[in-house]
Structures are given as structure tokens and as C-alpha cells.
Amino acid sequence: MATVNRIKLGSQGLEVSAQGLGCMGMSAFYGPPKPEPEMIALIHHAINSGITFLDTSDVYGPHTNEILLGKALKEGMRERVELATKFGINFxxxxxxxxxxxxxxxxxxxxxxxxxxVDCIDLYYQHRIDSKVPIEVTIxxxxxxxEEGKIKYIGLSEASASTxxxxxAVYPITTVQLEWSLWSxxxxxxxxxxxxxxxxGIVAYSPLGRGFFSSGAKLLENISKxxxxxxLPRLQPENLDHNKKLFDRxxxxxxxKGCTTSQLALAWVHHQGDDVCPIPGTTKIENFNENIKALSVKLTPEExxxxxxxxxxxxxxxxxxxRDVTTYKDSETPPLSSWKAS
Structure with missing residues (x-):
């Protein structure tokens, strides 16, 4: 198994494993929830392998992914991880x-x-920015x-540069989570x-292009209805043939190079700098083991x-x-002077 280095994210003191584990697909959005005992075993395997930066959100499930992590972090596991969750998307x-x-x-x-x-969340993100509330009010x-000790560090997800x-300016932001990969x-x-x-610091979600760099166009054959x-627009027939050429190359x-396509794609994200932590998600131990090997794929400047x-x-x-999904392009908020607290 590859040695997993530790990196500093942001300038407030947060230190994490150089690669994280995105936990969303275990409970939500990528088909039906996966069996809880298998997912807990996978989370423990990740921690024991040195991947200790775990990413979840209250909207995954909703709520069930956080409950899963809560169960997985019993018996001394909590002290070994950096736990990130998010708020802001409500149904x-x-x-x-x-x-x-x-x-x-x-x-x-x-x-x-x-x-x-848990008593405290290590990294708490605003998952999506509320364009009705000045960002200064939220922060x-x-x-x-x-200050109350309920969270240690603050993060933003899908936020524009100005946001x-x-x-x-209100309080130091430790990390920004954004989609960053060979196709984003x-x-x-x-x-x-x-x-x-x-x-x-920068946390790169979907570093494998939602799994596209694992299996290319075959991805659609392997996922549930x-x-x-x-x-996703990129996986629609009118775009897929074109995008498949990117995967092939x-x-x-x-x-x-003697590695898998997903390892190469993930290694490219790692090579963006030691202030970047990709968080590939998976529900299978063999895929996790493949992803962790990306840490030992070295790329030359020419590559x-x-x-x-x-x-x-x-x-x-x-x-x-x-089009109905909010992204950083929708993240501008009104000026603080416009806010009237109810």
C-alpha cells in the first residue's frame, strides 16, 4: 500500500491525509444506499491505510451518510480522522x-x-451559497x-472568487471545495x-470526473437506473461520443505509463500542488486500493x-x-448593508 503523506490545508492549522475519501456514494445519489456493514468496513480500511480525511454532508441521504459515519467512528476511530461535513442544501x-x-x-x-x-466537527462547509443572505452574515x-468549540475550521463549497x-475578510476560510479534474x-x-x-487550501471533489476516468463510456452500463x-449533460448521447475520445487518449x-486511467487522472490532480487534496469516492475496497496507488504515480513536467x-x-x-443545480456561478450574495436580521 502506498504511504500516505500528510498535508496542511489552509493557514489555520488543519492537517489531513494527502488524499481523502468522499463518502456520498455510500448513501445517496449514486443509486441505492450500499449495505451499512460493508461501508463501515470500507471506512475502517481507509483509515487503517492512512486515508483519514472523510467527507460527508447533511444532504447525503439526506442525513443517512452522517449517521453511517457516526457509527463507523466509534471505538477510538474518531481521534484518528479529520471529519468534514456540510450544510446549506435543505429539502x-x-x-x-x-x-x-x-x-x-x-x-x-x-x-x-x-x-x-461527535462533540466537534473538524471542517464545516457551506455546501452551496445562499444568494439571498450576505456571505458575511453566514460566516x-x-x-x-x-468560538463555541462546535467546529474547528470553516470551508466553502462551490463559491466564486469574490464570495x-x-x-x-470576516473569518479565515480554511478550504474551498470545488470540482477539479481533467474534465473540469x-x-x-x-x-x-x-x-x-x-x-x-483546495479540496477537489469528483477528481475522477464522476467515475468517467475509471471506465469511460462504459460507466453508464455499470450504474443503476x-x-x-x-x-449529467456530459454523459448524454449527444456529448458522450465526443467525451469518450478524451478518455481514450x-x-x-x-x-x-503502466498505471490505470483513473490513477493517471488522480495523479494529475495531486500534481497541482501540496495545497490540493482530492477526495475520490468509492463503495468498493478494490477501487479504494486502486485510488490510493495514484499517490505513487509521478508525472514529469512533459507528461x-x-x-x-x-x-x-x-x-x-x-x-x-x-441547469437546476446551483454552482459557484450562482454564488454572489447581496451586500451586508442590505441585511435586516429578522
Whole structure:
């Protein structure tokens, strides 16, 4: 098994394993929930292998993924991990809403602490930005939760550069979570440089392109009918043939390199810098073992250039999400002067 180094994320003191484990697919969105005993065994295997940075959210399930992690972190496991969860996406009366108002922030945190069965959350992210509430108001409440010892570090997910700046001015943001992979490179333009300027760590979710770099177009043959990836624009027939060429070219390079396509794609994210931690998710121990080996795949500057020319910013057809999903492009919030606390 590859040795897993530790890296510092952000400038507030958070230290994590150089690769994390995204836990969403164990409970939600990628088909039916997986058997709990198997998922707990996988989480324990990850921790024992040195992957100690675990990523969840209250919306995964909803709630069931946090409960799963709470069960997995009994008997001395809690002290060995860096636990990240998120708030901000709420389902009220079957409708999806984004909330960042102080009352909701506090209630969401208390509920997550209870489900995870912990006294403190290591890293607490705003999962999506509430465009109705000034970001300063949301961060102000999170700052109080830090001061009360309920959370240690604050993160943002899918936030624009300007939103990150405004948030960081209220209280230091430790990490920004964003989609970054060989087929999602738009964040390199403005968001990544902003994080680096401010000393904010970067957590890359979906570093394998939602599993596309594991199996290419065959991905759709292997996933269940209710897997949300079936609706992603990039995996629709009109875009898939084009995007398959990208997979084929990365695969050719992986064959020459003597690694798998997913290991090459993951290694590319690792080579972005020691302030970047990818969090590939999986539900199978053999896939986890494959992912961890990406840590020992070394890429030369020439190989990085070649990969980036194959996967240039405009090489992929189709958006990351369907139009109804909020992303960093929808994350601007009103000025603080407009806020009237109810």
C-alpha cells in the first residue's frame, strides 16, 4: 500500500491525509444506499491505510451518510480522522432550497453533531451559497460556532472568487471545495488563484470526473437506473461520443505509463500542488486500493503538459450539472448593508 503523506490545508492549522475519501456514494445519489456493514468496513480500511480525511454532508441521504459515519467512528476511530461535513442544501416540502441564514446555520450544525455523534466537527462547509443572505452574515454565525468549540475550521463549497474574498475578510476560510479534474478545469482561471493568494487550501471533489476516468463510456452500463449521473449533460448521447475520445487518449497515456486511467487522472490532480487534496469516492475496497496507488504515480513536467493539452479547458462537451443545480456561478450574495436580521 502506498504511504500516505500528510498535508496542511489552509493557514489555520488543519492537517489531513494527502488524499481523502468522499463518502456520498455510500448513501445517496449514486443509486441505492450500499449495505451499512460493508461501508463501515470500507471506512475502517481507509483509515487503517492512512486515508483519514472523510467527507460527508447533511444532504447525503439526506442525513443517512452522517449517521453511517457516526457509527463507523466509534471505538477510538474518531481521534484518528479529520471529519468534514456540510450544510446549506435543505429539502423542505420536497423542494430543494439553499439556506445560509444564521438560525438555519446553527440548527444544521447542532443536527449534524448529533447524527455524527461527535462533540466537534473538524471542517464545516457551506455546501452551496445562499444568494439571498450576505456571505458575511453566514460566516459570522460560523465564526460563533468556532468560538463555541462546535467546529474547528470553516470551508466553502462551490463559491466564486469574490464570495471567497468577502467570506475570508470576516473569518479565515480554511478550504474551498470545488470540482477539479481533467474534465473540469474552469476553476483554474479565477478561483484557484484566489485561494492561493489568500492561503486557502483546495479540496477537489469528483477528481475522477464522476467515475468517467475509471471506465469511460462504459460507466453508464455499470450504474443503476436511479443514479443521478444518468442526467449529467456530459454523459448524454449527444456529448458522450465526443467525451469518450478524451478518455481514450488519457487511457493510451496510462497504458504507456503502466498505471490505470483513473490513477493517471488522480495523479494529475495531486500534481497541482501540496495545497490540493482530492477526495475520490468509492463503495468498493478494490477501487479504494486502486485510488490510493495514484499517490505513487509521478508525472514529469512533459507528461503534465501532454495531459493538459489532451484535456484542455474546452475539450469536454456538456455542462457539469443540469441547469437546476446551483454552482459557484450562482454564488454572489447581496451586500451586508442590505441585511435586516429578522
Amino acid at each position: 423542505a416540502d420536497g423542494k430543494r432550497e439553499i439556506r445560509g441564514d444564521p438560525v438555519y446555520v446553527r440548527a444544521a450544525c447542532e443536527a449534524s453533531l448529533k447524527r455524527l455523534d 459570522g454565525e460560523l465564526k460563533k460556532l468556532v 471567497i474574498r468577502r467570506a475570508h 478545469r474552469d476553476v483554474e482561471e479565477e478561483i484557484v488563484p484566489t485561494c492561493r493568494e489568500l492561503g486557502i 436511479d443514479d443521478f449521473r444518468r442526467h 488519457v487511457n493510451e497515456m496510462a497504458v504507456k 503534465m503538459t501532454e495531459l493538459e493539452s489532451i484535456a484542455s479547458a474546452d475539450a469536454v462537451k456538456g455542462d457539469r450539472y443540469t
